[in-house]
Amino acid sequence: xxxxxxxALMSVGGLCLAAMPVGAAPPPVEAYGQLPRVEMVRLSPNGxxxxxxxxxxxxxxxxxxxxxxxxxxxxxxxxxKLRGLDWADDDHVVLSATVTMMMNNFSRDAGEFLAVVxxxxxxxxxxxxxxxxxxxxxxxxxxxxxxxAGGHAYGYFGGIRKADIRLKxxxxxxxxxxxxxTGARYELTPGGFKQQSWLIDPVTGEPTATSLHDERSGEWRxxxxxQVVARGRADFGPARVLGLGRAPGSLLVAEPTSGDDHxxxxxxxxxxxxxxxxxxxxxxxxxxxxxxxxxxxxxxxDRSLTHFFEPGDEAxxxxxxxxxxxENARLISTSDDLGAMILFTEGDRDSGTxxxxxxxxxxxxxxxxxxxxxxxxxxxxxxxxxxTAGDGLTMHGVLTLPPGKPAHGLPLIVLPHGGPQARxxxxxxxxxxxxxxxxxxxxxxxxRGSDGYGNAFVSAGYGEWGRKMQTDxxxxxxxxxxxxxxxxxxxxxxxxxxxxxxxxxGVTVQQGLYRCAVSWGGVSxxxxxxxxxxxxxxxxxxxxxxxWRRFMGADGPNGGALDTVSPAKLAGRADAPxxxxxxxxDTVVPPSQSIEMxxxxxxxxxxxxxxxxxxxxxxxxxxxxRVAMLSAAVAFVEKYNPAD
Numbered sequence: 238x239x240x241x242x243x244x245a246l247m248s249v250g251g252l253c254l255a256a257m258p259v260g261a262a263p264p265p266v267e268a269y270g271q272l273p274r275v276e277m278v279r280l281s282p283n284g285x286x287x288x289x290x291x292x293x294x295x296x297x298x299x300x301x302x303x304x305x306x307x308x309x310x311x312x313x314x315x316x317x318k319l320r321g322l323d324w325a326d327d328d329h330v331v332l333s334a335t336v337t338m339m340m341n342n343f344s345r346d347a348g349e350f351l352a353v354v355x356x357x358x359x360x361x362x363x364x365x366x367x368x369x370x371x372x373x374x375x376x377x378x379x380x381x382x383x384x385x386a387g388g389h390a391y392g393y394f395g396g397i398r399k400a401d402i403r404l405k406x407x408x409x410x411x412x413x414x415x416x417x418x419t420g421a422r423y424e425l426t427p428g429g430f431k432q433q434s435w436l437i438d439p440v441t442g443e444p445t446a447t448s449l450h451d452e453r454s455g456e457w458r459x460x461x462x463x464q465v466v467a468r469g470r471a472d473f474g475p476a477r478v479l480g481l482g483r484a485p486g487s488l489l490v491a492e493p494t495s496g497d498d499h500x501x502x503x504x505x506x507x508x509x510x511x512x513x514x515x516x517x518x519x520x521x522x523x524x525x526x527x528x529x530x531x532x533x534x535x536x537x538x539d540r541s542l543t544h545f546f547e548p549g550d551e552a553x554x555x556x557x558x559x560x561x562x563x564e565n566a567r568l569i570s571t572s573d574d575l576g577a578m579i580l581f582t583e584g585d586r587d588s589g590t591x592x593x594x595x596x597x598x599x600x601x602x603x604x605x606x607x608x609x610x611x612x613x614x615x616x617x618x619x620x621x622x623x624x625t626a627g628d629g630l631t632m633h634g635v636l637t638l639p640p641g642k643p644a645h646g647l648p649l650i651v652l653p654h655g656g657p658q659a660r661x662x663x664x665x666x667x668x669x670x671x672x673x674x675x676x677x678x679x680x681x682x683x684x685r686g687s688d689g690y691g692n693a694f695v696s697a698g699y700g701e702w703g704r705k706m707q708t709d710x711x712x713x714x715x716x717x718x719x720x721x722x723x724x725x726x727x728x729x730x731x732x733x734x735x736x737x738x739x740x741x742x743g744v745t746v747q748q749g750l751y752r753c754a755v756s757w758g759g760v761s762x763x764x765x766x767x768x769x770x771x772x773x774x775x776x777x778x779x780x781x782x783x784x785w786r787r788f789m790g791a792d793g794p795n796g797g798a799l800d801t802v803s804p805a806k807l808a809g810r811a812d813a814p815x816x817x818x819x820x821x822x823d824t825v826v827p828p829s830q831s832i833e834m835x836x837x838x839x840x841x842x843x844x845x846x847x848x849x850x851x852x853x854x855x856x857x858x859x860x861x862x863r864v865a866m867l868s869a870a871v872a873f874v875e876k877y878n879p880a881d
Contacts, residue, residue, distance in 0.1 A: 263640075266871055268610040269671035270864035272297065275605035277322040278579050278591045279330075282526065284572025286358070287579075287593065287604065288322060288330045290314060292860070301330060301358050304577070304593060304602075310358050318858040320351070325383035329390045329417050330356045333380065337822040337854060349824045349854065353377045353394065355417040364420050367413075372398050373422075378410045381435045382529075383417075384442040390417045393425070393437045401428070414442060436478040436488070439529060446488055446505075450475030452779055459490060459503065466490075467503040467510050472787070474780040480524040480531050483546065489513075489522060489531050494692060517692045527573055537689035539621050539633065539663060541567045550575055553596040560594050560601045579604070583665040586613040608667065615640050617673035619663045624716035626685070626709050630697060633690070634682040634713055635661045636722070637669045639880075647678040648727040648880050649717070651743070651751070653710055655734030657702075657788065658695060660687040671867050672731075676880030678723050684709035686788065700790030702738070702763065703746045703802025710739060711750055725750075729813075729878045731870055733757035734826060734855065741804035741834065744813040753877035755816040755870045758826045758855050761805035761834035763789050769827050805830075808837035814844040816873040818866055820853030846873065 271292070278289040286309065288301045299312040299322070314332075321333035332354045339348075352375065353366040367373045379395030392415050401409040409428030412435055415421070426435065426444060436446045446466065450457040457476045458468035469476065471493040479489040482502035490510075491498040500516030503509070513519075520537035523545070524530065533545035533554075545551040553575045558564055563582050569591065570579040576597050583589040589607030594600070617637045624632050638644050650672045654661050661681035669679040683690070684706045686698020698706055710730075718725040730743040730751045737759020744754045760766050767789065770782050785791075791799050800806045815838060819831040831847075838845040848869055853862040 263615060263674035264611050266671060266868045267864050268608060269667045269674065270860075270867035271608075271610075272860040272863065273589065273607040274609055275591055275607060277319065278569055278581075278604060279322050279324055280570045280572050280577055280579055280593075281324050281327045282573045283327050284574070284577035286327070288324065289591075289604070290319060290322065291605065297860075299330070299332060299356070301356070310356065310361055312356065312363070318854065321380075323383075325355065325392055325417055326385050326390045328358050329383075330358060331380075331383075331392060331417070332356070333377075335854075337824060351377045351380075353380060353392070355390075355392065357418055360418075362418070364417060366392065366394055366415055366420070367396055367422070368420065370420070370422070372400065374399060374402075379434060381412070382437040382439060384437065384439045386442060391415060391442060392417050393435070393442075395428075395434075396422075397428075412444070434475065434477065436480065436529065439527060445481070445529070446478045448475055448478050455780075455783075457492075459488065461488070461505045464505065464507055466505055466507050467492075467501070472780070472783045474784075479522050480529045483531050518689075520689065523568075525573070535568065540565050541662075543568050545575075553578075556596045556599060557594040560596075560599055561592055566592075583607070584616075584619045584663060586616045588613075588616050588665050588670070608665070611670070611674075615674065616665065617670055617679075619665070619669075621663050622680075622713070622717070624713050626705065626712050628705065630685060630709075632682065632684065632709055632713060634680060635663050635666075635669075636717070637666065637673045637679040637681075639673045639676045639678065642676065644678070644722050646724045647722060648676065648878060649714065649723040649725070649729070650677045650679045650874065651710060651714060651728060651730040651740075652679050652681045653684065653730070653732045653736040653739040654681060654687070655732070655736050656688070657684070657686045657698065657706065657735040658688050659735075660689045668731075668867065671871060672874070675871060675875065677874075678717075680713060680717060680723075682710045682713045699787050702789045703742050704790070707739060707742050707746060707802075710743070711747060714750070727752065727878055729753040729755070729874050731755040731874065732759065733857075734759065737826075738804070741815065742802065744815065745804040745807040745810050746802055748810060748812045751813050753814045753816070753874060755873055756818065756831070756834075757857070757866060757870075758819045758823050759817075759830065759834075760826055761803065761830045761837075763791070763799040763803045765805075765833065766826070766830065767791060767799070769829075805834045805837045808834065808843060809841040811838060811841065811843040811845075814846070814873075814877050816846045816848070816870065818848045818850065818869060820850045820855060820857070820862070822853060823855045825855040 274292050276290050291300050297314045301310040317334045319334050323331050325331050335349045355364045367375050374397050377394045381393040384391050395410040396413050411428040412426040413422045434448045435444045438445045446461045455470045455472050459466040473493040476492045482489045486505050487502045490503050500513040501510045519534050521535040523533035525532050536542040557578045566580040566582045569581050578594045580592045588611040591604040593602045617640050619637050622634050622636045660683045672679050717723045728751050730740045732740040737756035740754040740756045743751050817831045817835050819828050835847045850862040857863045
């Protein structure tokens with residue numbers, strides 16, 4: 238049903254479209270590459286229902302059940318690229334999904350656009366937000382929360398009128414309140430050419446605060462009822478209102494900086510703003526959905542550390558951890574009163590398990606496993622590793638070992654993350670475990686520029702693409718070799734997005750390190766990438782282009798120094814076979830980046846292979862193509878760097 242509703246968007250006016258026993262065979266590659274069997278698990282506000290996405294055989298569904306397992310509703314999600322799931326109230330589940338399409342007069346290339354579907358569970362009815370409204374696009378440009386009044390459930394969404402679409406990727410985004418059953422809408426705030434976002438009061442249904450941002454100048458301000466609460470200038474994006482602060486009459490604001498966000502609590506009357514201690518170390522801000530008040534945090538360290546401010550809330554959280562018996566369990570969802578919680582465990586012989594915990598009865602119930610086809614004794618051990626970079630900076634990373642093999646002289650897969658301002662954790666990683674099952678140690682380095690280690694660590698990565706960010710990785714490989722864990726002469730490098738760039742740079746910018754390289758949607762020509770970003774926004778002076786220039790170390794899109802760290806410009810130096818793969822619908826890294834690299838390797842007479850995944854995007858959202866990508870990567874590595 239949802240499939241048909243979302244496909245209809247394509248024709249909307251104005252759019253076009255213990256150790257494993259020795260000798261035991263590992264699970265097939267498909268067991269690792271398939272989409273998780275269970276994901277996006279969410280509790281209803283009152284804690285008596287659960288909604289989640291599940292794969293059953295060859296079918297993928299949204300499933301809504303009672304907490305004792307009775308099925309209330311099931312919706313086909315087979316071909317949907319799901320991005321989010323939430324409860325608007327105890328009866329309404331809201332799904333977010335994206336479609337890849339062209340929008341006339343809005344952008345020159347295809348984009349990934351958001352659609353939202355509301356499910357009324359008792360009535361078994363579905364509604365696509367902004368559907369059947371001739372003057373609006375059937376797309377959503379921002380989801381700002383929910384409220385309930387008079388027996389109606391409402392969602393708050395940014396929408397664009399077809400008549401307001403402007404050239405050069407600009408459009409007026411208006412804020413609408415939408416009845417989640419009838420689709421009736423009411424405009425709350427008209428749009429403007431400055432970027433806007435809103436914080437909605439879930440009780441009154443009115444905007445508490447508005448964030449405005451001028452992308453060209455970088456100036457931003459937060460307003461509340463025509464009062465300027467805070468203002469500033471940021472090169473890399475708008476300030477965001479996260480929720481209400483802990484202090485009475487305050488807002489929690491995230492201001493973009495040269496590293497992680499700067500977090501502050503600002504008084505609604507504009508009289509005062511104070512920094513949140515260690516704000517750049519916070520991965521998640523926990524809010525009470527009934528009030529939007531800030532009630533807790535999850536720290537961004539190597540282990541997940543959640544803390545609630547109120548002693549009673551913290552006692553329930555500690556109780557839940559005790560019931561699960563795992564201090565590293567992650568909080569996924571809660572009922573409003575924290576009487577019920579969804580926790581997730583992984584690693585340590587666990588491929589990922591969701592648990593329902595009753596903090597009053599002190600009981601737990603398994604909801605499902607992410608990868609049930611991978612037995613506990615075939616989950617590779619995952620640990621944290623540290624090393625020192627060439628300039629003395631302390632580095633951190635993750636090491637996954639093959640089940641049943643001693644940690645000595647192992648063949649290696651280096652698997653740098655994307656972003657590059659992201660990070661890897663000591664968790665079950667389907668890509669890493671897929672290689673580990675084939676006998677490889679897998680090293681995931683959190684090189685400089687990675688998230689979660691503070692602003693200084695992020696800033697240390699600026700200007701270091703192909704430079705210190707690259708040598709941080711090889712320094713880590715050398716450290717593992719000195720410890721005797723891996724054989725440095727039997728290493729390949731594999732990655733996606735920025736990790737794909739690092740893989741290509743590992744055998745062009747650098748040499749003599751790897752037997753092969755695999756790139757999924759990787760950047761190969763930094764100057765061309767900057768030019769594409771500038772054309773996409775119709776300007777070289779945008780949040781995106783300023784950010785990438787800073788990270789790449791370029792004064793502008795034509796910075797000649799970028800060629801010295803662009804693998805496509807150095808194809809003649811490639812000293813190992815390369816596998817290039819990308820999704821046909823990639824809207825983040827243009828497919829031309831992989832195509833250009835392939836053509837350069839061909840001209841240079843270097844060995845390479847090339848695969849295009851039709852219908853796939855940058856994020857490997859579809860199960861079939863995830864399996865195809867992993868199968869191809871494993872086969873390529875085994876060809877040039879066999880584990881045995």
